[in-house]
Amino acid sequence: MTRANARALFQRLAAMIPEPQTELYYKDPFTLTVAVALSAQATDEGVNKATKQLFAVADTPQAMVALGENKLGDYIKTIGLWRNKAKNVIGLSQMLLADYDGAVPQTRDALERLPGVGRKTANVVMNVAFGAETIAVDTHIFRVSNRTGLAPGKNPLEVEAGLEKITPPEFKRHAHHWLILHGRYVCKARNPDCGACSIVNLCLYKDKVFNSDARKPAKPKRKMASAPKLKSALPKRKTKRKAPA
Numbered sequence: 425m426t427r428a429n430a431r432a433l434f435q436r437l438a439a440m441i442p443e444p445q446t447e448l449y450y451k452d453p454f455t456l457t458v459a460v461a462l463s464a465q466a467t468d469e470g471v472n473k474a475t476k477q478l479f480a481v482a483d484t485p486q487a488m489v490a491l492g493e494n495k496l497g498d499y500i501k502t503i504g505l506w507r508n509k510a511k512n513v514i515g516l517s518q519m520l521l522a523d524y525d526g527a528v529p530q531t532r533d534a535l536e537r538l539p540g541v542g543r544k545t546a547n548v549v550m551n552v553a554f555g556a557e558t559i560a561v562d563t564h565i566f567r568v569s570n571r572t573g574l575a576p577g578k579n580p581l582e583v584e585a586g587l588e589k590i591t592p593p594e595f596k597r598h599a600h601h602w603l604i605l606h607g608r609y610v611c612k613a614r615n616p617d618c619g620a621c622s623i624v625n626l627c628l629y630k631d632k633v634f635n636s637d638a639r640k641p642a643k644p645k646r647k648m649a650s651a652p653k654l655k656s657a658l659p660k661r662k663t664k665r666k667a668p669a
């Protein structure tokens with residue numbers, strides 16, 4: 425993708441959501457670090473359900489260590505890989521207390537030393553909690569970057585490097601969230617909604633899907649979810665539309 429088109433892509437995503445936010449529930453850098461560490465291979469929704477109760481009883485490293493691994497496990501059992509994640513959350517809480525007076529460090533090196541915190545988690549924490557212009561590559565960003573041709577790459581590190589290079593400076597702060605939200609709600613893994621996509625004429629994906637129901641048996645529920653507003657806004661006699669081929 426050309427630099428001019430990359431700029432246009434971010435301009436359009438930014439126009440739709442000027443101030444994008446993480447969908448993870450958190451209160452401060454510590455709870456954000458825990459929430460992001462728990463979100464690996466889990467949905468934000470699933471993590472939020474668990475953390476709303478967890479953070480009501482333990483929202484500091486001290487309280488988390490006092491809660492202990494077993495009780496913490498009870499709060500996060502609905503999240504995949506919870507045993508390992510419970511161990512890591514206790515481990516990172518202990519390290520924060522021992523090495524950083526209970527505060528979350530702001531540098532990548534220090535963050536990545538914490539148990540359960542990898543490059544992606546460190547990037548999210550630096551971006552969301554501390555305002556750094558980092559771009560964390562998750563499954564949505566990986567897919568959108570490859571499909572659109574914005575930053576193709578075989579692995580997250582390659583995609584991150586490509587995004588660092590092609591993202592105009594004024595969009596770096598929020599690029600991560602714009603691309604995640606676009607991947608989560610429009611450029612979905614199985615049925616990208618190319619017909620409703622604001623960057624369709626910039627996207628280089630060869631297999632665009634303009635009627636996402638055309639590839640599978642009709643699912644009235646899905647159609648009803650996306651069409652009612654449009655239908656009700658039209659005069660009745662005009663609602664009769666040509667059936668998709």
Ligand code: SF4
Nearest residue numbers: 611616618621627629
């Ligand atoms: S046109 Fe389709 S494939 Fe391209 S970004 Fe939009 S939804 Fe994704």
